[in-house]
Amino acid sequence: MLKRVFVAPDPGRTRLRFATRAVLGIALAVAVCGLAGHSLTGAVTGGLAALLALFTVTDATVRGQAVTTALLPAVGLPVLTAAAGLHDHPVARDLTFLAVVGAGVYARRWGPRGHSLGVFAFMTFFVAQFLHATTDQLPELYAAVLLSVLAAAAVRFGLWCYERRLPPAVVPAPPGGSGLARVTTRQAIQATAGAGFALVVGQLVSGQRWYWAVGATWWIFVNTTSRGETLVRGFRRLLGTVIGIALGLLVAMPVHGDPTVTAVLAAACVFGIFYTAAVSYTWMMLWVTLLAGLLYGLLGVLGPGLLALRLAETGVGALGAALAVILLLPVTTHSVTDAWIQRALRCVHACTAETARRLAGAADADPAPRVAELEQLLARVRLSVAPLVHPLNPMLGRKRRARHVLALLDDCAREIRGLVAVAADPEASHDARLAAACYRVQAAVEALTDGGDVSVQTDDSAATEPALAHLHGLERALAELARPLRTPSGSPLVGA
Incomplete structure (x- = not known):
């Protein structure tokens, strides 16, 4: 697990920039709230609002990201009003919370923007429970959310907008459909039912911290699509929480809520959340749990009993998600x-075509965004295949084939990265062999996606030509993929 986190590919140091920018944006938001004279509750609300604004907004263009960021308060503030207004009406509060859960998951059907707004709405309601917000606190909380989203936007789009230099990859959306065949519709129903279970059982466990169980169910459903993915994510959330609680006992409790030390450790946690989110959900949850412990230390309520309660509520939430799916x-x-x-x-196909154009001298050809998109798609494949390669999976044959597919897809990504690096060299040139190899790669992808066979044409001279060597390596990996992807009859195998 350590190796996957710290040795994972990071094209263009995107994860490093993502994490560093998040620390700056959230620190600025908290500082602005402090200068505005906000209480600790307001500062915590502002910091979490900035975290969400920087973490959840993933539109494909900078303009789209700006629009989504501007819409966050329009969704969050009404939800915050409802949560505070229903503070003393438990039944209405609980039903409203479940409605927010269902609507938030269903909103994923509208792509990255719907996903971002749904997450922000849910977390606004959650934070209101976390801080026990009441109507008399609303003016301060409104100001904290608005100031913090503005601060996060100033860092993201002004001080450090690296997306202008490297357009972000499109965040993959779940497969479509209609009615109950649509994944987002099914997941909205599942998430609402799972959250309902978590809410009821969570309140039996603790009348004060029941919302932890609902939050666990919600986040287990985020960025998952299938039953297997959700079960594995629930297991990883529980594992990350256990490790995070152990760290909380060793790190957060000895701090005793000291503001300076807590601020430094919280910044480290924020960096860890953003840096590890794309490669390990367990590690991300470790940092989230430690950050929660630090915040509770600031509020003066941290103790071993509270950490044990968090583990119990997380288990309830994971069970609710599992039963629902x-x-x-x-x-x-x-x-x-x-x-x-x-x-x-298909992204491999697009990467190859764009790189070929670059090598041919096309001034507008830039394969780098395609490489970033491929990395995101491969992360999505790993998440989808995770149930098959999990140590507890008893189906050894499928596990071996799934691992083989992942290894070959990683080979494809490595060859693509090497090819793009060669294409970036201004000395690189285009010749007939390169064009032919690019066409063969594209034909191989088309054959794989259409269920046909893939053949490899060897070329001994490729070893001395870097671009050709990468293309032939890519061609071989695609040819090898044909076998594990299908049964002898040609039907899909890996996810069966």
């Missing part, structure tokens, strides 16, 4: 996995 409108791993692999292969 198993018993209610399950989405199988097989169709989802096949769809993500198909998209990754």
